[in-house]
Amino acid sequence: MFTAYVIVTVVAIAANAGIAVADLARARFVLANSAEVDVPPSWLPGLAALKAAGAAGLLIGLLGVRPLGVAAAVGLVLFFVGAVAAHVRTRVWHNIAFPLGYLALNAAALLLAAGALSCRKA
Template sequence: MITAYLIVTVVTVVANAGIAVADLLRAGFVLANSAEVGLPRAWLPWLATAKAAGAAGLLLGLLGARPLGVAAAVGLVLFFLGAVAAHVRRRVYHNIAFPVGYLGLATASLVLATTR
Protein backbone atom coordinates (compact mmCIF):
# COMPACT_ATOMS: atom_id res chain seq x y z
CA MET A 1 0.00 0.00 0.00
CA ILE A 2 2.86 2.38 0.76
CA THR A 3 4.30 1.87 -2.73
CA ALA A 4 0.96 2.70 -4.34
CA TYR A 5 0.65 5.79 -2.13
CA LEU A 6 4.12 6.97 -3.13
CA ILE A 7 3.63 6.39 -6.86
CA VAL A 8 0.14 7.89 -7.10
CA THR A 9 1.03 10.88 -4.97
CA VAL A 10 4.24 11.63 -6.88
CA VAL A 11 2.30 11.46 -10.16
CA THR A 12 -0.33 13.79 -8.67
CA VAL A 13 2.36 16.24 -7.51
CA VAL A 14 4.06 16.29 -10.92
CA ALA A 15 0.76 16.63 -12.81
CA ASN A 16 -0.46 19.51 -10.66
CA ALA A 17 2.88 21.30 -10.66
CA GLY A 18 2.99 20.96 -14.44
CA ILE A 19 -0.49 22.34 -15.02
CA ALA A 20 0.18 25.16 -12.55
CA VAL A 21 3.19 26.19 -14.65
CA ALA A 22 1.06 25.99 -17.82
CA ASP A 23 -1.52 28.23 -16.14
CA LEU A 24 1.12 30.76 -15.12
CA LEU A 25 2.64 30.78 -18.62
CA ARG A 26 -0.85 31.17 -20.10
CA ALA A 27 -0.33 28.28 -22.47
CA GLY A 28 -2.58 28.30 -25.52
CA PHE A 29 -4.56 25.23 -24.47
CA VAL A 30 -5.12 26.75 -21.02
CA LEU A 31 -6.46 30.00 -22.49
CA ALA A 32 -8.71 28.14 -24.93
CA ASN A 33 -10.11 25.86 -22.23
CA SER A 34 -10.60 28.75 -19.82
CA ALA A 35 -12.53 30.72 -22.43
CA GLU A 36 -14.76 27.72 -23.22
CA VAL A 37 -15.78 27.22 -19.60
CA GLY A 38 -16.25 30.95 -18.99
CA LEU A 39 -13.26 31.45 -16.71
CA PRO A 40 -11.84 34.98 -16.66
CA ARG A 41 -8.14 35.16 -17.57
CA ALA A 42 -7.51 37.17 -14.41
CA TRP A 43 -8.27 34.05 -12.37
CA LEU A 44 -5.46 31.98 -13.90
CA PRO A 45 -2.70 33.06 -11.48
CA TRP A 46 -4.97 32.31 -8.51
CA LEU A 47 -5.91 28.90 -9.86
CA ALA A 48 -2.28 28.15 -10.64
CA THR A 49 -1.39 29.08 -7.07
CA ALA A 50 -4.05 26.72 -5.72
CA LYS A 51 -2.75 23.85 -7.87
CA ALA A 52 0.86 24.58 -6.91
CA ALA A 53 -0.07 24.78 -3.22
CA GLY A 54 -1.86 21.43 -3.53
CA ALA A 55 1.20 19.88 -5.14
CA ALA A 56 3.49 21.34 -2.47
CA GLY A 57 1.20 20.12 0.32
CA LEU A 58 1.13 16.61 -1.13
CA LEU A 59 4.91 16.65 -1.36
CA LEU A 60 5.21 17.77 2.26
CA GLY A 61 2.80 15.00 3.19
CA LEU A 62 5.13 12.51 1.53
CA LEU A 63 8.00 13.96 3.53
CA GLY A 64 6.27 13.40 6.85
CA ALA A 65 3.69 16.16 7.35
CA ARG A 66 0.80 13.73 6.88
CA PRO A 67 -2.04 16.06 8.00
CA LEU A 68 -0.83 18.67 5.53
CA GLY A 69 -0.75 16.08 2.76
CA VAL A 70 -4.30 14.98 3.55
CA ALA A 71 -5.48 18.61 3.63
CA ALA A 72 -3.79 19.26 0.28
CA ALA A 73 -5.45 16.21 -1.25
CA VAL A 74 -8.85 17.35 0.05
CA GLY A 75 -8.23 20.80 -1.42
CA LEU A 76 -7.31 19.35 -4.82
CA VAL A 77 -10.36 17.07 -4.81
CA LEU A 78 -12.61 20.08 -4.14
CA PHE A 79 -10.77 22.17 -6.74
CA PHE A 80 -11.20 19.59 -9.48
CA LEU A 81 -14.82 18.90 -8.52
CA GLY A 82 -15.30 22.58 -9.26
CA ALA A 83 -13.46 22.25 -12.57
CA VAL A 84 -15.62 19.30 -13.62
CA ALA A 85 -18.73 21.23 -12.58
CA ALA A 86 -17.60 24.21 -14.69
CA HIS A 87 -17.24 21.94 -17.72
CA VAL A 88 -20.65 20.37 -17.17
CA ARG A 89 -22.34 23.72 -16.55
CA ARG A 90 -21.04 25.07 -19.87
CA ARG A 91 -21.52 21.71 -21.63
CA VAL A 92 -17.85 21.48 -22.57
CA TYR A 93 -17.47 17.72 -22.75
CA HIS A 94 -14.83 17.26 -25.44
CA ASN A 95 -11.99 17.80 -22.97
CA ILE A 96 -13.67 16.94 -19.67
CA ALA A 97 -11.30 13.96 -19.35
CA PHE A 98 -8.56 16.31 -18.19
CA PRO A 99 -10.24 17.68 -15.04
CA VAL A 100 -11.71 14.22 -14.41
CA GLY A 101 -8.21 12.75 -14.63
CA TYR A 102 -6.81 15.30 -12.20
CA LEU A 103 -9.79 14.65 -9.92
CA GLY A 104 -9.06 10.94 -10.07
CA LEU A 105 -5.42 11.46 -9.14
CA ALA A 106 -6.32 13.77 -6.25
CA THR A 107 -8.98 11.33 -5.01
CA ALA A 108 -6.61 8.38 -5.20
CA SER A 109 -3.96 10.36 -3.32
CA LEU A 110 -6.50 11.24 -0.64
CA VAL A 111 -7.74 7.68 -0.26
CA LEU A 112 -4.23 6.25 -0.11
CA ALA A 113 -3.05 8.94 2.32
CA THR A 114 -5.88 8.20 4.73
CA THR A 115 -5.64 4.40 4.55
CA ARG A 116 -1.92 3.86 4.90
Protein backbone atom coordinates (compact mmCIF):
# COMPACT_ATOMS: atom_id res chain seq x y z
CA MET A 1 0.00 0.00 0.00
CA PHE A 2 2.81 2.43 0.83
CA THR A 3 4.42 1.87 -2.57
CA ALA A 4 1.13 2.70 -4.32
CA TYR A 5 0.79 5.82 -2.15
CA VAL A 6 4.28 7.00 -3.13
CA ILE A 7 3.85 6.30 -6.85
CA VAL A 8 0.40 7.88 -7.17
CA THR A 9 1.41 10.88 -5.09
CA VAL A 10 4.58 11.50 -7.11
CA VAL A 11 2.55 11.33 -10.33
CA ALA A 12 -0.05 13.71 -8.84
CA ILE A 13 2.68 16.14 -7.74
CA ALA A 14 4.20 16.16 -11.23
CA ALA A 15 0.81 16.51 -12.97
CA ASN A 16 -0.42 19.35 -10.75
CA ALA A 17 2.90 21.20 -10.86
CA GLY A 18 3.05 20.77 -14.63
CA ILE A 19 -0.41 22.19 -15.24
CA ALA A 20 0.34 25.04 -12.81
CA VAL A 21 3.38 25.93 -14.92
CA ALA A 22 1.26 25.75 -18.09
CA ASP A 23 -1.26 28.12 -16.48
CA LEU A 24 1.46 30.59 -15.52
CA ALA A 25 3.00 30.38 -18.99
CA ARG A 26 -0.44 31.01 -20.49
CA ALA A 27 -0.01 28.04 -22.77
CA ARG A 28 -2.19 28.18 -25.86
CA PHE A 29 -4.23 25.12 -24.83
CA VAL A 30 -4.83 26.61 -21.38
CA LEU A 31 -6.10 29.89 -22.81
CA ALA A 32 -8.34 28.09 -25.31
CA ASN A 33 -9.80 25.79 -22.67
CA SER A 34 -10.37 28.64 -20.20
CA ALA A 35 -12.18 30.66 -22.84
CA GLU A 36 -14.43 27.71 -23.67
CA VAL A 37 -15.51 27.27 -20.05
CA ASP A 38 -15.85 31.02 -19.38
CA VAL A 39 -12.84 31.36 -17.08
CA PRO A 40 -11.25 34.79 -17.53
CA PRO A 41 -7.50 34.81 -18.30
CA SER A 42 -7.00 37.05 -15.27
CA TRP A 43 -7.88 34.07 -13.05
CA LEU A 44 -5.04 31.90 -14.38
CA PRO A 45 -2.32 33.06 -11.93
CA GLY A 46 -4.62 32.39 -8.96
CA LEU A 47 -5.66 29.00 -10.29
CA ALA A 48 -2.01 28.16 -10.95
CA ALA A 49 -1.15 29.14 -7.38
CA LEU A 50 -3.83 26.81 -6.03
CA LYS A 51 -2.55 23.91 -8.13
CA ALA A 52 1.06 24.63 -7.15
CA ALA A 53 0.12 24.87 -3.47
CA GLY A 54 -1.67 21.54 -3.77
CA ALA A 55 1.37 19.94 -5.36
CA ALA A 56 3.61 21.37 -2.63
CA GLY A 57 1.24 20.09 0.05
CA LEU A 58 1.28 16.62 -1.49
CA LEU A 59 5.07 16.70 -1.47
CA ILE A 60 5.21 17.80 2.17
CA GLY A 61 2.75 15.02 3.01
CA LEU A 62 4.93 12.51 1.20
CA LEU A 63 7.95 13.75 3.17
CA GLY A 64 6.23 12.97 6.47
CA VAL A 65 3.60 15.58 7.36
CA ARG A 66 0.75 13.29 6.29
CA PRO A 67 -2.15 15.47 7.56
CA LEU A 68 -0.95 18.30 5.30
CA GLY A 69 -0.77 15.90 2.38
CA VAL A 70 -4.35 14.79 3.05
CA ALA A 71 -5.49 18.41 3.28
CA ALA A 72 -3.73 19.24 0.00
CA ALA A 73 -5.33 16.25 -1.70
CA VAL A 74 -8.77 17.33 -0.44
CA GLY A 75 -8.16 20.81 -1.84
CA LEU A 76 -7.09 19.44 -5.22
CA VAL A 77 -10.10 17.12 -5.39
CA LEU A 78 -12.41 20.06 -4.67
CA PHE A 79 -10.55 22.19 -7.23
CA PHE A 80 -11.05 19.63 -9.98
CA VAL A 81 -14.68 19.01 -8.98
CA GLY A 82 -15.05 22.72 -9.74
CA ALA A 83 -13.24 22.30 -13.06
CA VAL A 84 -15.54 19.44 -14.06
CA ALA A 85 -18.54 21.53 -12.97
CA ALA A 86 -17.33 24.39 -15.20
CA HIS A 87 -17.21 22.01 -18.16
CA VAL A 88 -20.68 20.65 -17.39
CA ARG A 89 -22.12 24.14 -16.85
CA THR A 90 -20.86 25.34 -20.22
CA ARG A 91 -21.55 21.99 -21.92
CA VAL A 92 -17.95 21.59 -23.07
CA TRP A 93 -17.68 17.83 -23.43
CA HIS A 94 -14.89 17.33 -25.96
CA ASN A 95 -12.11 17.77 -23.41
CA ILE A 96 -13.82 16.99 -20.11
CA ALA A 97 -11.54 13.94 -19.82
CA PHE A 98 -8.69 16.22 -18.73
CA PRO A 99 -10.29 17.62 -15.56
CA LEU A 100 -11.84 14.19 -14.90
CA GLY A 101 -8.37 12.63 -15.15
CA TYR A 102 -6.90 15.16 -12.72
CA LEU A 103 -9.88 14.61 -10.42
CA ALA A 104 -9.37 10.84 -10.49
CA LEU A 105 -5.62 11.14 -9.93
CA ASN A 106 -6.04 13.49 -6.98
CA ALA A 107 -8.87 11.38 -5.54
CA ALA A 108 -6.56 8.35 -5.68
CA ALA A 109 -3.82 10.36 -3.97
CA LEU A 110 -6.33 11.40 -1.30
CA LEU A 111 -7.52 7.84 -0.65
CA LEU A 112 -3.97 6.50 -0.46
CA ALA A 113 -2.78 9.39 1.72
CA ALA A 114 -5.72 8.89 4.10
CA GLY A 115 -4.91 5.17 4.19
CA ALA A 116 -1.24 5.90 4.87
CA LEU A 117 -2.26 8.31 7.62
CA SER A 118 -4.56 5.79 9.29
CA CYS A 119 -1.94 3.00 9.03
CA ARG A 120 0.63 5.27 10.63
CA LYS A 121 -1.67 5.99 13.59
CA ALA A 122 -2.45 2.29 14.11
